[in-house]
Amino acid sequence: MTTTRRTLLTAVFGGGLAVGLSACGGANSNPLNNASSSAAAGASGSSASGTGTLVVGSANFPENALLAQIYADALTAKGVTTSTTLNIGSRELYIGALDDGSIDVIPEYTGNLARYFTKGQADISTPAAALASLKKALPSNLTVLQPSTAQDSDSICVTAATAQKYSLTSISDLAGHAQTMVIGGPPEFKTRVDGLQGLKRVYGLTFKDFRPLDAAGALTVTALKNGQVQAANLFTTDPQVAANHFVVLKDPKHLFGAQNVIPLLRKDKVTDTITSTLNAVSAKLDTSTLLSLVTKVVIDKQDPTAVSKQFLTGAGLA
Template sequence: MFTALKKGRVAAATIGAASLIALAGCTNEDPTGSAHDSSAAASGDTVVVGSFAFPESQILGEIYAQALTDAGLDVETKFNIGPRQQTIPALQDGSINLIPEYNGNLLAYYDTEYEERTTEEVDGALVDAVAADSLQVLDSAEAEDKDAYVVTQETADENDLTSIGDLANIVPFTLGANPQFVELGYGVPGLKDTYGVGTEEGDVTFLPIEDFGGPDTVAALVDGTVQVADIYTTSPAISSENLVVLEDPENLISAQNIIPLLSDDIYSDELAEALNAISAELTTDDLIALRDRVEGDEKATAAQAATDWLTEKGLIG
């Protein structure tokens, strides 16, 4: 197993993902303020919650924002920002000071050759990694949204595909994923180095699709434009389109738990208590259900889905 090349997903790693629908709760102005002291949140300064440019992140941002508002903190939102190349600097300069993150992806941003695989290992490594930027993480949730190599049920049945290594059965094939997938350690390089798939030129043709496992990626897989796609494990399309997530016995893709990332200067006990309570309740099944409400036929707003979930869990009153 070639762990040196393993990286977590870089969620929303291009600005192109911003073309996704911007859900309710967004603000366009830059609410940058001056540097806060260590009791900023407790003293009434505004907590600015950000999100990446895809629906799940915006739903999580709404959950954070509404819970903190209910806890008595002054909260603004700045959603649909873009990749970590934008969100990390925004955290550093105060444009935002809190964002829902993915622990494996975040660690990959700081250490592209990280070898931690489990939630506990990744969370432990993150503490020191983000501290260098005057940031901190709180408790991670059980909820996990991971990249996955996905095929249609028909392709799986016809070619006896159950795990990623079985993709050797269908070379040559076309793989559809976000543009960075061609170079990420868990992407095309990892497919070759960890599973021995794509060792010959022409075995794997890469088709960049900039919606990060969204409708365009799903459509390309279902209509046969690609035979394999990178689709996240909380995608409602896995069930609705009868898709197959290939097993990853070599742990090519690390833990990807939801975790709050915040700037040191906005920390307060009240903020930590509210966010840790969310992490204690949030499961992967919850993420799937939340995404289905917002992205499925109901077309609920991120704000409404967040309110309903928080109320159901007794986290707001």
């Protein structure tokens, strides 16, 4: 009885392990490439027939997913066949998806994207400088269209109580307090040049600890509100900042820089319809519009598809 049971356990477990190991073996180089070799084949097959589906991707936070939905709906209204792959993950992840053709378009932010392609060397102090740096740094297979005036920058936020306690209004004011504070943000904030490294390089700040949370989601807001972290990386268009009376610290040394919303796409997918449609969307977006749209999704819990429809109808784009 026990022997059979033990043998069975060993067999089941051993089998599971073998599957796990072979999965690791396949994954070691680049799962995105592996996964999409078939997808790429499928895409080229369909473009040969002249009617490829345009895949709109998004990063893993509500505003970006909403922007992707707006892009997709605007393009659909102009007769482009689109599909969406939302909430893919961090930039490190979705640029890979663009490279291998799993997605074709994604809403991006000028400054951070320029930094990403230049490993942090780009001048992004003004919208014009950020756009120029970005255009210079883009790899040959990718292109951007017109930027919108809407900006969503990274920021460092603290609670109203913390701001009052240390009289904080800008990131510079954290000097002398940072070493007692735990800062939270998405896992990639730790390794990015404009994350922890940037806070140290530009402002000379070293925090007591870093807590890897999520991209400005419920986890980060909960942690900041309840004191598990004393400072957090949130977005300037995040309606939860105002809802929780968080204080956005000013960024006098332009660590986070200008971050205009801009469509990033694969060069081989660009058509006149796509260009004119997405440029029209960008023309209608400004920061306050963007903030109100994100508020509808995040605070009022409206369906992103409905919010996208409202915006496009109001702007005369659908």
